[in-house]
Amino acid sequence: MEKIIVTGGCGFIGSNFIRHLLYESAFSGSIINIDKMTYAANADNLKDAASDFPDRYSFVCADICDNAAMENLIQTSSADSICHFAAESHVDRSIADPEAFIRTNIMGTYRLLEIARKHPDRISLFHHVSTDEVFGSLGAVGAFAETTPYDPSSPYSASKAASDHLVSAYHRTYGIPVTISNCSNNYGPYQFPEKLIPLVILNAKEGRPIPVYGDGKNIRDWLHVADHCRAIWTVMNKGIRGRTYNIGGNAEMRNIDVVTMICDAVDRMAGPLDGNRPRRNLIRFVTDRPGHDRRYAMDCSRIGRELGWKPKESFETGLEKTVRWYLENEEWVERVKSGEYLSWMKQQYGD
Numbered sequence: 245m246e247k248i249i250v251t252g253g254c255g256f257i258g259s260n261f262i263r264h265l266l267y268e269s270a271f272s273g274s275i276i277n278i279d280k281m282t283y284a285a286n287a288d289n290l291k292d293a294a295s296d297f298p299d300r301y302s303f304v305c306a307d308i309c310d311n312a313a314m315e316n317l318i319q320t321s322s323a324d325s326i327c328h329f330a331a332e333s334h335v336d337r338s339i340a341d342p343e344a345f346i347r348t349n350i351m352g353t354y355r356l357l358e359i360a361r362k363h364p365d366r367i368s369l370f371h372h373v374s375t376d377e378v379f380g381s382l383g384a385v386g387a388f389a390e391t392t393p394y395d396p397s398s399p400y401s402a403s404k405a406a407s408d409h410l411v412s413a414y415h416r417t418y419g420i421p422v423t424i425s426n427c428s429n430n431y432g433p434y435q436f437p438e439k440l441i442p443l444v445i446l447n448a449k450e451g452r453p454i455p456v457y458g459d460g461k462n463i464r465d466w467l468h469v470a471d472h473c474r475a476i477w478t479v480m481n482k483g484i485r486g487r488t489y490n491i492g493g494n495a496e497m498r499n500i501d502v503v504t505m506i507c508d509a510v511d512r513m514a515g516p517l518d519g520n521r522p523r524r525n526l527i528r529f530v531t532d533r534p535g536h537d538r539r540y541a542m543d544c545s546r547i548g549r550e551l552g553w554k555p556k557e558s559f560e561t562g563l564e565k566t567v568r569w570y571l572e573n574e575e576w577v578e579r580v581k582s583g584e585y586l587s588w589m590k591q592q593y594g595d
């Protein structure tokens with residue numbers, strides 16, 4: 245891989261992945277970042293990359309559903325691989341309005357697969373980034389394996405499940421060289437603050453109510469984004485074509501425990517709120533999300549055994565770094581908050 249198209253590279257994980265390749269890995273080739281710049285995109289995430297790596301990093305504003313734009317890109321770029329992150333990614337938004345999820349996550353993936361199918365001489369790998377949410381909800385014990393049947397609960401997870409099936413089918417039917425990764429909940433720098441961890445950090449910092457859905461006992465496995473990026477790059481380089489790999493952080497946590505850890509960390513790092521009130525007092529139990537999956541857990545033995553990857557970050561150290569990052573990067577936070585974040589918060593919780 246010398247020239248990689250990264251779709252959705254201005255989003256949370258895509259921008260961390262591009263930063264990983266340019267600043268931290270041994271990769272010496274170039275990257276073309278294709279992003280439609282939805283509300284979730286943030287050019288600030290990569291503002292240094294263009295100047296630090298003018299010959300190795302470029303950006304094209306385009307929609308992956310736009311066939312002509314994608315065809316033109318392949319014809320003119322000499323790209324040899326695709327790492328596909330672009331998606332609508334927030335479950336609550338998919339419940340409120342599923343259409344964009346169907347369009348981008350299913351049709352967009354289909355478009356890119358068609359491009360790969362038409363140019364077998366050029367595209368030597370299509371890596372598809374997906375989620376553990378395709379497997380549905382677990383009971384109190386057990387973990388998702390790559391062989392667990394799909395059972396998605398939300399429009400988001402159903403659209404990702406459909407895209408995973410398309411990628412597998414294109415491999416079986418047309419022989420497209422693909423790899424797929426299904427990962428658990430990511431956290432870390434540059435995440436749009438509609439997702440649990442950055443939302444709670446910012447609300448805690450500013451003394452706003454912290455919404456916890458239902459009884460707060462839903463369990464997620466948390467994967468630091470740096471570990472995830474390393475895992476994707478490992479799969480792209482060493483993964484067997486046509487194979488799926490689970491990626492998890494080995495960090496199962498109840499939401500309420502995540503939220504209280506964040507409150508305590510912000511108290512420690514930013515000092516107490518007025519009147520010396522602990523930030524745990526900001527927690528509010530609110531109406532549950534419809535179709536809210538109870539528990540996710542990942543069996544990551546395949547990627548460990550076959551490719552030698554395991555997570556490096558513990559949840560405690562990763563969360564500490566993440567809270568610090570949001571508290572220290574005030575300019576990034578202020579710019580994000582001034583845009584779509586504000587209207588989403590108002591729509592969800594009023595003024």
Ligand code: NAD
Pocket residue numbers: 251252253254255256257258278279280281282283284285286306307308309328329330331332333334348352373374375376404427428429430431436
């Ligand atoms: P994100 O919402 O932060 O970023 C998505 C990016 O895709 C944005 O920059 C957006 O502008 C771009 N995009 C959306 N529609 C597009 C289109 N039609 N054409 C081109 N670009 C488009 O998402 P993320 O959290 O970085 O997630 C990246 C991928 O990882 C997604 O496929 C998601 O399903 C998957 N994933 C995320 C998590 C997580 O915890 N965030 C967990 C598992 C899997």
Ligand code: TYD
Pocket residue numbers: 334335336429438439440441443455456457458462463464499533
């Ligand atoms: P989220 O970050 O939206 O990721 P996902 O739905 O993809 O897992 O939510 C993580 C968990 O936190 C999930 O169980 C829903 C819960 N949650 C809250 O309790 N309050 C919130 O404000 C949000 C956004 C999520």
